[in-house]
Amino acid sequence: MAPWPEVEKPETNNYIGDSSKQNQNMAGKEGENHKGNVASLGNKGEIQPAFSTVALIDETRPEEEDPWALPELQDTGVKWSELDTKGKVIRVLYGIGKFIMLLGLLYMFVCSLDVLSSAFQLVGGKAAGDIFKDDSVLSNPVAGLVIGVLVTVMVQSSSTSSSIIVSMVSSTLLTVRAAIPIIMGANIGTSVTNTIVALMQAGDRNEFRRAFAGATIHDFFNWLAVFALLPIEVVSGYLYHLTNVIVESFHLESGEDAPELLKVITDPFTKLIIELDKSVINAIATNDESAKNKSLVKVWCVTETNVTLQNVTVAFPDNCTSPDFCWTAGNVTWTLMNVTETEYISKCQHLFANSDLPDLAIGLILLALSLLVLCSCLIMIVKLLNSVLKGQVASVIKKTINTDFPFPFTWLAGYLAMLAGAGMTFVVQSSSVFTSAITPLVGIGVISIERSYPLTLGANIGTTTTAILAALASPGSTLKYSLQIALCHFFFNVSGIILFYPIPYTRLPIRMSKTLGNITAQYRWFAIFYLLLCFFLLPLFVFGLSLAGWPVLLGVCLPLFALFIAVVVINVMQKRRPHSLPEKLQNWDFLPIWMHSLEPWDNMLMSSLAFCGKHCCGFCKCCKVNAEQEGAKDKQLKTMEVYENTMAMADEERGGRRAPAVACVDKTGTNNTAL
Numbered sequence: 001m002a003p004w005p006e007v008e009k010p011e012t013n014n015y016i017g018d019s020s021k022q023n024q025n026m027a028g029k030e031g032e033n034h035k036g037n038v039a040s041l042g043n044k045g046e047i048q049p050a051f052s053t054v055a056l057i058d059e060t061r062p063e064e065e066d067p068w069a070l071p072e073l074q075d076t077g078v079k080w081s082e083l084d085t086k087g088k089v090i091r092v093l094y095g096i097g098k099f100i101m102l103l104g105l106l107y108m109f110v111c112s113l114d115v116l117s118s119a120f121q122l123v124g125g126k127a128a129g130d131i132f133k134d135d136s137v138l139s140n141p142v143a144g145l146v147i148g149v150l151v152t153v154m155v156q157s158s159s160t161s162s163s164i165i166v167s168m169v170s171s172t173l174l175t176v177r178a179a180i181p182i183i184m185g186a187n188i189g190t191s192v193t194n195t196i197v198a199l200m201q202a203g204d205r206n207e208f209r210r211a212f213a214g215a216t217i218h219d220f221f222n223w224l225a226v227f228a229l230l231p232i233e234v235v236s237g238y239l240y241h242l243t244n245v246i247v248e249s250f251h252l253e254s255g256e257d258a259p260e261l262l263k264v265i266t267d268p269f270t271k272l273i274i275e276l277d278k279s280v281i282n283a284i285a286t287n288d289e290s291a292k293n294k295s296l297v298k299v300w301c302v303t304e305t306n307v308t309l310q311n312v313t314v315a316f317p318d319n320c321t322s323p324d325f326c327w328t329a330g331n332v333t334w335t336l337m338n339v340t341e342t343e344y345i346s347k348c349q350h351l352f353a354n355s356d357l358p359d360l361a362i363g364l365i366l367l368a369l370s371l372l373v374l375c376s377c378l379i380m381i382v383k384l385l386n387s388v389l390k391g392q393v394a395s396v397i398k399k400t401i402n403t404d405f406p407f408p409f410t411w412l413a414g415y416l417a418m419l420a421g422a423g424m425t426f427v428v429q430s431s432s433v434f435t436s437a438i439t440p441l442v443g444i445g446v447i448s449i450e451r452s453y454p455l456t457l458g459a460n461i462g463t464t465t466t467a468i469l470a471a472l473a474s475p476g477s478t479l480k481y482s483l484q485i486a487l488c489h490f491f492f493n494v495s496g497i498i499l500f501y502p503i504p505y506t507r508l509p510i511r512m513s514k515t516l517g518n519i520t521a522q523y524r525w526f527a528i529f530y531l532l533l534c535f536f537l538l539p540l541f542v543f544g545l546s547l548a549g550w551p552v553l554l555g556v557c558l559p560l561f562a563l564f565i566a567v568v569v570i571n572v573m574q575k576r577r578p579h580s581l582p583e584k585l586q587n588w589d590f591l592p593i594w595m596h597s598l599e600p601w602d603n604m605l606m607s608s609l610a611f612c613g614k615h616c617c618g619f620c621k622c623c624k625v626n627a628e629q630e631g632a633k634d635k636q637l638k639t640m641e642v643y644e645n646t647m648a649m650a651d652e653e654r655g656g657r658r659a660p661a662v663a664c665v666d667k668t669g670t671n672n673t674a675l
Contacts (some may be wrong), residue, residue, distance in 0.1 A: 067209055067521070068449065068514060088255030102384050107265070109377040111195065112431055114270045116370040117156040121276060124154030139175060141181040141234050142553065143546035145226065146539035153535050156432075158190040160278060162467060167282040167484055167675045168255050170478040176485065177240045180233055183489050185539075187460070191218040192535045194439050199528070200378045203274040205521050207382075209329020211443030212527055213517030214452045219534065220509035221457065227495030239495075243487040243582050247480055274366060275301065290433055296359050302346035306335050312337040361582055382440050401447055414454040414501070421458020422465065431463035452509055464490035523602050 081092065138144050152161045165182055168174040202208045233239050275298040283291035311334050320326035320335040328333045347353055352362050404413045424436045435456055441447045447455070467489055471482035500506050520527040545553045563659035570585060578586045588596035 016602025021043075051365055058342055067206060067518070075196040080315065098384060098387065102381065105377050105381050106437070108373060109381065109437070110428070110507075111266050111269050112370045112373040112377060113430075113433055113436065114266055115273055115366055116193075116374065117160075118270075118274050118276055119363045119366035119370055120154055121278070121281070122154040122274075122359045123367065138182070139177075139178055140546050140550070140553070141230065142557075143543060144178060145185040145230060147185075147547070148182035149189045149535065149539045150185075150543065151182075152186040153192050153539075155281075156185045156193060158431075158463065159467065160281070161186045161189070162280070162485065162489070164282055164285050166471075166478055166482040168285055168486065169481040173286060176244075176481060176488075177237060180483055180488050181230060183485060184230060184492060187489065188219070188222040188226060189493065189535065190432055190463075191215075191222055191435070192531070194435040194532065195535075196441070196488045196532055197374070197378060197436045197439050200375050201382065201440065202524050202527070205524075207443040207445075208524065208527075209521035210445065210449065211439050212520050213449055213513040214442030214447070215435070215439050216516055216530075217330060217449065217453055217509045217513040218456045218459075220512045221453075221496060223498060223499060223534075224508060227491070228499055229495055231490060239488045239491055242491060243484045246487060247484045255297075264537075271348075271350060273351055275348050297352055297355075297362060298348055298350075300344045300346070301348040304345060306341050306343060306345045307338050308341065309336055310339045311335070312339065327367055378440060383442060385440065385444055385446070400502070401451055414451075417451055417454040418458035418461070418497075421455035422462035423458075425459040425462025426465055434459045434462070449510060449514060453507065455502070457493075457501060460493040461490070461497075464493055519598070523598050525602075525605055526598065562674045568611035 079157065138147065151164070152158050155161060162183065165174065165179045165186075169176055169179055194215040195212075195218075198208070198211040201211040229239075265366050276296050277294070277298045278296075280294045282294050283294075289297065314320060314335050315327065315334050317326055317333050320333065321337055322335075325336040355362065357365075401417075404410045421434065423430050428434055438447060438452060438455060442452050444448065460625040464486065468483065471479070471486040500508060516530065522529070542553070545556055570581065573581055574586060584590055594600040
């Protein structure tokens, strides 16, 4: 055992048991000891014991920072007033350049979302059309709901899935009432895009916490609205009857095409990459067998259809169009018939117009490229916004967006934000684009979670108004059905807003998204698990049960749903009124730890990644180098530390010699008190 270090006045350690007595004695000798210590340091060059009037144990703890508080983006550059004329001109030019670069990145970001939607349609478009063919499944409202989720996730566009539904309703393959649950599912599926975008900010823990919460607030609102309104719709049919009265009260006529403001800007670029023939998916959904062998990739962009009256041979005279236009010459029967011929005039100019690759291969190529461009643009947008939104500019923007009106008009700010979200979504013609654009702003702290909620609700309203305008431009055969479905979508979102926004206590999506944000900030892999579970695994599980029929679906889902509700209620009571519960249910310690904590799963996942890294990519070697660098840094810092207790210094030095080197473990803190 190493000896204790020798000091000249060891009597100072006699008061370790009573820190107040030690402080009084030291205070009385402070002036004398100070002079003596200075003299001895000058004469002997030896380190003297340090005395302190501070208690060895400080019971006061610093206040924990709120992880949801908006960060203050400090301006680390030179102030404007300190710049000369040349510096001011350069800064203005830099600002203009950054603004132009930001617009260019936003343009590429929106184009990549468009190409991503096309890629998903190429990969899963025909499968989506096949899903809609099973009439017996579509008559089940729960199955219709999950089909709407799956199809919208597959094609990455609620407008595409809505157009499929309109085609099926107009061709009498589906009733409007059976289509309403599918519309609700499409409303859920369209929120997957901004959840994927939030994953790109996983590098910074706090940014990821805010970004993922800002993205999933859309998911939670849609799911809660469905859980509340789908049973009401199944029992009463209020959406169907309300929209039917509205549609029947109008004398509808087909109008002009709805304006597509954003498409005018993005189409010239995206059409150079890929163009799709979306009528193929509609044809598959309406049981057109000839469409199965057609490609979704559009080859001919300019065609002309001609209808001519021609002599056509038929098998029997009964097949003639009219007895007056029927001739028989030997064994051949002729008749006059209108023949439609398509003349191909001009080929498309996109990259895959002359390609022989199948739709799946083209879709996978575009999927990889669009995700790469999407991630790159998002990372650069976040970096650029962080460099621009600093100091006074950031404070002005944050105050403009997040500040409430003075009392008694505090409530008005949220509804104005809702109108702003609806207006912006109407301009860009897509709720996915708008919510994906505000997700990084929530992540870097420009928009608060509380303000992003009404903006998201406004985006839900904006995308339905766009659908109503598109429905009014439909041809006469589908005008009534498309308008009624669009109105169902609109009133569904309005009903959800009435349930989950006006009263602050009912704004459950905010609390739920913050809880999920905290979990994903600690266990970042849980974000991917959540994405797969909510948008793929759970809908597929329910869809598989619905194929087996109502008895199996109810027999499996009802007990699981009751168990889920019971767990939620017990969790709420454990936090608010634990004494109202039986002693055993006041916590979950009676269950195995893997059933009520993510820690074992996290350890297992991290161990698997460490094992893979050790054998595949030299992960441990990298960790060892990092550990050595951390050790050298700690050693350098210790030479600069001043210890208030010399016994602590000796203890730490001895502990440091005995402690084994552990690689790849984060250091949570050190203890400098030897008691």
